[in-house]
Amino acid sequence: xxxxxxxxAVGLAALGAGIGNGLIVGRTVEGIARQxxxxxxxxxxxxxxVALVEALPIIGVVISFIVMNR
Amino acid sequence: xxxxxxxxQKYVFYLLSLYTLGWGFTSYKTFFLSLILGTVISLFLSWxxxxxxxxxxxxxxxxxxVRSIGTFSRLAxxxxxxxxAVEYPQYFSIIPVVIGxxxxxxxxxxxxxxxxxxxxx
Numbered sequence: 001x002x003x004x005x006x007x008x009a010v011g012l013a014a015l016g017a018g019i020g021n022g023l024i025v026g027r028t029v030e031g032i033a034r035q036x037x038x039x040x041x042x043x044x045x046x047x048x049x050v051a052l053v054e055a056l057p058i059i060g061v062v063i064s065f066i067v068m069n070r
Numbered sequence: 071x072x073x074x075x076x077x078x079q080k081y082v083f084y085l086l087s088l089y090t091l092g093w094g095f096t097s098y099k100t101f102f103l104s105l106i107l108g109t110v111i112s113l114f115l116s117w118x119x120x121x122x123x124x125x126x127x128x129x130x131x132x133x134x135x136v137r138s139i140g141t142f143s144r145l146a147x148x149x150x151x152x153x154x155a156v157e158y159p160q161y162f163s164i165i166p167v168v169i170g171x172x173x174x175x176x177x178x179x180x181x182x183x184x185x186x187x188x189x190x191x
Binding site (some may be wrong): 008009029030040044046048057059069 | 071075076099107115116119120123124126127130131139141142144145148149151152153156164167168170175179182
């Protein structure tokens with residue numbers, strides 16, 4: 001049961017992170033391709049966006065690891 | 071971005087020094103040691119993220135391909151911190167490790183909000 005709980009937690013966390021990161025990276029690539037001179041601004045936005053998106057999956061992975069070892 | 075990242079790293083180092091003082095001079099040794107472990111790994115996470123984003127932006131501007139932005143390695147680093155905390159329960163406790171892991175992300179968000187308010191009051 002613990003293994004299933006850990007798998008669901010880490011799977012859903014990775015799914016959310018994948019979708020979020022994909023959206024952010026896709027829009028950044030579009031922006032840089034359209035206006036290369038805006039690269040620093042877009043990179044900063046991407047940095048903050050990826051940090052926001054990745055905070056939750058990291059908690060999810062740690063929680064699933066704890067659940068798995070219980 | 072480099073300026074912002076260096077500023078955020080400075081804040082995290084201030085926090086780390088406070089935690090070290092707490093570890094050295096208070097009786098909550100396990101709590102502060104766990105916070106230090108989490109914050110050190112969190113520093114690595116933010117450094118890795120900044121490096122990958124910089125590399126990604128440069129590659130896109132030059133029209134090259136980028137294989138990944140390193141999400142998996144960051145998740146693996148977080149698991150490493152949790153594994154250390156689970157393996158040595160006499161030195162570390164898990165909740166402060168998770169709080170420490172979130173430190174750099176919290177610093178990034180607070181710094182972003184402060185800078186945004188400074189630019190557009």
